[in-house]
Amino acid sequence: MIELERVSKVYKTGDLELRALDDVSLRIDDGDLVAIMGPSGSGKSTMMNILGCLDVPSSGTYLLDGIDVGGLSDNRLADIRNTKIGFVFQSFNLLPRTSAIRNVELPMVYAGTRNRRGRAQRALTRVGLADRADHKPNELSGGQQQRVAVARALVTEPTMILADEPTGNLDTTSTVDVMNLFVELNEAGRTVVLITHEPEVAEFAKRVVTLRDGRIVSDERR
Amino acid sequence: MTLWESARIAMRGLRSNKLRSALTMLGIIIGVAAVIVLVAFGNGLQRFVADAFGPLANQIQISKDQGGVGAKDLTDADVRALRDTGRAPAIATVSPTVGGSAQLQLAGGGSYRTGITGTEADYLDVANRELVVGSFFDDQQVTSKAKVVVLGPNPVASLFGGQAGAALGQDVRIGRTTFRIIGVLAANGQQDDVAVMPLGAARSYLLGGGDVVGSVTVRAVSTDAVPQAVEQATTILDQRHGIRDPEDRDFTVTALQSLLDQSSQVLSFVTIFVAAVAGISLIVGSIGVANIMLVTVTERTREIGIRKAIGARRRAILQQFLIEAMVLTGIGGVIGILLGIGISVAAGIVLPQLVPDFPAPSVSVGSVVLAFGVSLLIGLLAGGFPANRAARMRPIDALRHQ
Known part of the structure; x- marks a missing residue:
């Protein structure tokens, strides 16, 4: 369960003050599939950075599974990202020159998990890439790379899969493939949060939250 | 996240950029090898000097001071006084020599002017010399003033075309007396233009001079006893020559030990200096490592971002890059050590064949340990700063990096 309460994020550059998030409250229940939409500059x-524990709010509280993330040290934040969040990025962000299976194993390396090879193989099977385990990212198509990234995100069985413009670099066919994968994962009970500006991607979500100028302007359930 | 995991990640990082890793290592390899080889050469030289002159360490040279008016010569009586073990317990042997020069003439034609040394039977020991062929005269021949001579290499070269065997047993006219050649000295590079004969024979037939002795070589009972021997010899001669003020002394007493100490000190300065020059190349190599690690960190900012986003703690990133740097310098250090030892050993085999008597380099364990330690330390320092920078990077900034 994710709870943002009156969260603001202010960036200061010299005298200029940019209020990227302005007093936002949001609650996402377990098992939901939420799309966060908005034009660029909307926050x-x-x-995404705050939900992903990559950054902390300037004010307000963020509770992830009941844990107040605001006051945590860098190391604790790293642990939370490792165990509770699975990231999928727009530019895939796989390690170059590293096989698909090793990329999927990576979060487990930092968690110190045993039997990584087996779990990574199962995750790859789940995204339909069992036969591509030894391929390096540059030997895979964009859609395949993004599916490897999804496998990496789900291998630790996190509370939430957080996808930042996951289809931004994909063609239409791959977009549908990847979105179907998210829907499948969600149907299996996993919480998925998508950040996107594409309405056709938001179509796949159960709930659409729209941001503008750092505030929530609409929150619809479909 | 164990150290083992970090090491595996680091190795994968190095392997993915083989050429760059190899070139970076090369700086360390050359630096380490240079330190080891140059120190080995310096050591070899020091050992060579010690071996060559070590036997001279307990020797003391006494000679007349030429400058003073009314200076007394050293005489046979002085030699006898120095040999009195009651008054000079620290002195083991006393060897007087007389010197001059004379013309050597062969019956079949050919002549050569050379230095004449008249001395006693222990000359070879005292002068630390060897014979190429034949034998040296003995005590009995010294007492009987036998007309025998041992030639140095230069007269043999001039008169017998360098054939030591041909010279042996030949008669040679020196001055107006015929001497038999009973031996030939090996070259020592310093006193090769010489003919050596019994002290009495030199005086009686060639140089004259009654009971005057040119110089006296005294050997102390041990190297440690050299200072006492110097003191005792000085006291005896002061007394015999009637010296009250050391300023008026008409002889000089020089311990070779002090000259040896000075020369070995100079050599160790040279070794240190040369090793320092080699150390500079090690420093240059380490700057190379630091540079490459900085480039690596900058280049892999995105990778660092990915790792941090996925849950790598600071320490894990720090370990990864530190181990990369230390593996780089560690492997470089090991290769450098092997190369350095290899070059030193090869030089020890090859160089003496090209240059006779070239001192073989001797690898010192200290320089190996030091060079390897320094290369690891370089890895730690040169890798530490970039690794720390990588570890402190904020994941969002790192991910945004293109």
């Missing part, structure tokens, strides 16, 4: 990325 989407800031929202």
Whole structure:
């Protein structure tokens, strides 16, 4: 369960003060599939950074599974990202020159998990890439790379899969493939939060939250 | 996240950029090898000097001071006084020599002017010399003033075309007396233009001079006893020559030990200096490592961002890059050590064949340990700063990096 309460994020550059998130409250229940939409500069990325524990709010509280993330040390934040959040990025962000299976194993390396190879193989099977385990990212198509990234995100069985413009670099066919994968994962009970500006991607979500100028302007359930 | 995991990640990082890793290592390899080889050469030289002159360490040279008016010569009586073990317990042997020069003439034609040394039977020991062929005269021949001579290499070269065997047993006219050649000295590079004969024979037939002795070589009972021997010899001669003020002394007493100490000190300065020059190349190599690690960190900012987003703690990133740097310098250090030892050993085999008597380099364990330690330390320092920078990077900034 994710709870943002009156969260603001202010960036200061010299005298200029930019309010990227302005007093936002949001609650996402377990098992939901939420799309966060908005034009560029609306605070989407800031929202993603805060939800992903890559950044902490300037004010307000963020509870992830009941844990107040605001006051945590860098190391604790790293642990939370490792165990509770699975990231999928727009530019895939796989390690170059590293096989698909090793990329999927990576979060487990930092968690110190045993039997990584087996779990990574199962995750790859789940995204339909069992036969591509030894391929390096540059030997895979964009859609395949993004599916490897999804496998990496779900291998630790996190509370939430957080996808930042996951289809931004994909063609239409791959977009549908990847979105179907998210829907499948969600149907299996996993919480998925998508950040996107594409309405056709938001179509797949159960709930659409729209941001503008750092505030929530609409919150619809479909 | 164990150290083992970090090491595996680091190794993968190095392997993914083989050429760059190899070139970076090269700086360390050359630096380490240079330190080891140059120190080995310096050591070899020091050992060579010690071996060559070590036997001279307990020797003391006494000679007449030429400058003073009314200076007394050293005489046979002085030699006898120095040999009195009651008054000079620290002195083991006393060897007087007389010197001059004379013309050597062969019956079949050919002549050569050379230095004449008249001395006693222990000359070879005292002068630390060897014979190429034949034998040296003995005590009995010294007492009987036998007309025998041992030639140095230069007269043999001039008169017998360098054939030591041909010279042996030949008669040679020196001055107006015929001497038999009973031996030939090996070259020592300093006193090769010489003919050596019994002290009495030199005086009686060639140089004259009654009971005057040119110089006296005294050997102390041990190297440690050299200072006492110097003191005792000085006291005896002061008394015999009637010296009250050391300023008026008409002889000089020089311990070779002090000259040896000075020369070995100079050599160790040279070794240190040369090693320092080699150390500079090690420093240059380490700057190379630091530079490459900085480039690596900058280049892999995105990778660092990915790792941090996925849950790598600071320490894990720090370990990864630190181990990369230390593996780089560690492997470089090991290769450098092997190369350095290899070059030193090869030089020890090859160089003496090209240059006779070239001192073989001797690898010192200290320089190996030091060079390897320094290369690891370089890895730690040169890798530490970039690794720390990588570890402190904020994941969002790192991910945004293109």
